[in-house]
Amino acid sequence: MSVNQEHNEMLNFLQIKDKNDLFSDVPQNVKKKGLNMNRGISEYELLEEARSYSLMNKGPGMTNFLGNGLYDRVIPTSVDSLIGRTEFLTSYTPYQAEMSQGVLQSLFEYQSLMCQLTGMDVTNSSMYDGYTALGEAVRMAYRVNEKTEILLPETIYKGKLEVIRSYIAGLHVKLLFYGVDMKTGHIDLDDVRSKVSANTSAIVCEQPNGLGIIDENVFKLQEIKKDALLIAYVDPISLGILMEPGSYGADIVVAEGQQLGIHRSFGGPLLGILSFKNDYIRRSPGRIIGESVDANGKRAFVMTLQTREQHIRREKAMSNICTNQALMAIAAASYISIVGADGIRKVATLTYQNSKKLRSSLSSAGKLSKGQLTGKPFSDVLVSLASPVEKLQDKLFDRGILGGIPLARFLSKGKAEAIPNSYFFSVTEKTREQDIEQLVRTLEVIS
């Protein structure tokens, strides 16, 4: 029996002659005349076409120094395999909990592991990406204390700032900026102190900061934050070696989780990690998985505190989040489980080690100007090059090297020019000595 026959039986049952009669309620004047696009093709043709587009992209196989938020890290094959399981991949939000324990326990484990990593009490079951999670964190701080000023580092990336602005468009809060010392690369604590007031809702800090520096002053913010909440935007891999935000007084922690087993895929899907102290859980956005028991007393998991959410609370909800990044959260949970504590520590240590190697190689090759940041970079190595950086990315690309990004891509022109010819090269655990040597050799030729 062909599909059409089956449909005819259904139409007969409905006592409808023509399928088009199913749309008799759509007025003629809004009916579409046709679709101006090609007719469908076979799977084989589709795969060929998609492959030909993918080959128009360049990047895989090239020496890579691109980072600043997303990084080329080792991804265990098992991570892809696990999130490729169609029971995870093709399921919806676990509204029927008894039928969805797999996703629910996996997300509960994600929440647990992120708390372990950040040193916080609670992690929600994911946000869209790092920047939007930061926007939500700022809104959350406002809900907690209803104060009107947000303090941000002046070296926060432009894009991050725009996303924050988009998230506070409907709130009556003001953004204030505190300074960063362009010699050390550390935030200016005196400036923060002078700007914290009774109106301060939150102080946003970054670790590593916007200049890529492991910022010792960030650890001291808890001493001067007064009643403001401290929101720490962190690199999750750096937490393999650096002090966890829970130990330096953070109230809310935000991170981009792409580095935890997720492919860069031209920027998405990513993973927004949002962790916080217990006190704020009822003011928090997004979905949270909780543990309970079933009718027989067996451990079981459900989405909990749903009365904060849009489908119940509507315009009074804590956020409009419905879809989140559940699959990416499962990727992160499996990544952390597979590489383990030792693996994450090693990845972080190798990254830091490679950033030092990169800086010293550039320095000894005479590629750097005299004034360099004295602070220590984690993965994004900001250098002041001896020669102009305009078109440097293009020139490197022509010689098989992806990377580096001018600081001006992220900060206003004025700020970026405080460091002449400022340019980022990023490293990961995958960066090899010969990659750094190739970069140095290439810079010899082109600058």
Added chain:
Amino acid sequence: MSYRQASYDEPFIGELRSGTTYKIPGKVEPDALMDLPSGSLRKDLPLPEVAEYDVVRHFTRLSQMNYSVDLGMYPLGSCTMKFNPKFADRVSTFEGFSEIHPLQPERSVQGSLRVMYELQEYLKELSDMDAITLQPLAGAHGEYTGILIIRKYHEDRGELDKRTEIIIPDSAHGTNPASAAMGGFDVVEIPSGEKGTVDLEALKAALSERTAAFMITNPNTLGIFEDQITEIAKLVHEAGALLYYDGANFNAIMGVTSPGLMGFDIVHFNLHKTFATPHGGGGPGSGPVAVRGNLKDFLPVPTVGKEGDRYFLDYTHPKTIGQVSSYFGSFNMMLRAWSYITYHGSDGLKENTVNAVLNANYLARKLAGKFKIPYKALKKHELVLSTENTGKRALDLAKYLIDHGVHAPTVYFPLIVHEAMMIEPTESVSKADLDQYADILLKSLDEQETELKKMPRNLSVGRIDEVRAARDLKVRWKLE
């Protein structure tokens, strides 16, 4: 009935102690961290130490305790759980797509930009809108982006101070009022009329010089087409407000009519619904937003432009609301949606729409004798029934369904129908599946309430105590 879901007593991953086996390449030098002040370093890192094989088994076992659209019908109303084609999975793993950094030189990402450009054109054609952003990361994020555009539009006209209200029908998705409120607007809810559609008189009464926009979905959440849509658009525009289309239900009309033809100004799409990108147990999604030409300047940047054979990131929108997410949107989901549209084409997309509507109407008719199906008979993509007349609770019947190996519909939504079940079969189910689904649902009525309360019994766990989860809050395990 012989359905049984797998049921493991699976411990927390941190309780497994087989020891890490995974190898990270590279050699750590002994003094690598010596130059960092000890105050900057963490003292311990309490994370799992588990062999890779144990991790794989752990998550594989968990996956077996999870229903999915690859196992069968998943008719959550308004969620459009259609079959997710495997070719899209394959395409998404091509290295030339998956191993690309968003900040690479433009000329090195022409393939990705081409996919995005073509998807923009596809979605514009399908919606009859003039310009589009692919940046929003989910439907609700698209709604919020739309709200920001509404703000900017009225601000640009010097009217934002007085246009403080957004009107929303009582049948709307919860994200609509949540997104509007997030953008600083007051939400004005209007009741649905007797036919389940917008009550024009109520709309007229609500519209004023304070109205910034009216947000609706068409067909609405009752699965009913708003046939007075042209009149609605006229009223909204005469009041100086914008008309927003919630695209969650777009699968019902794609290729038959369009938001543009109906007079909408702003539209969001849910790529994970209409365009079959997998929803991953809750996400990722993707929520592109299309607008009429007069709103183009407000779109987030960048969009993707084309000049000759070259594709480029266009940052020129003069009155842009700025950037709304980290980069250009969820590229991998765009790629899958592009694959879906290219594969089905003009003929297949419309056929899918028609079949989705056929399936919903067929199921409605099968169930109509026993359940009350309020409002008019002709449905679009979904039907909403009430279990009230049967004396049974929708929740209990949902548990009966899942106990029989099919997913339950959305329950208790829309809020305007008591004991609601909202069923959206989509186009990718057979008549046999629909018949079986109807049979199970009808048979559930023969079950005694005391028996229903004991369900589910065939799943990895029985009925869960949700109250306890919220009362004795436990949201993580600790690993020492």
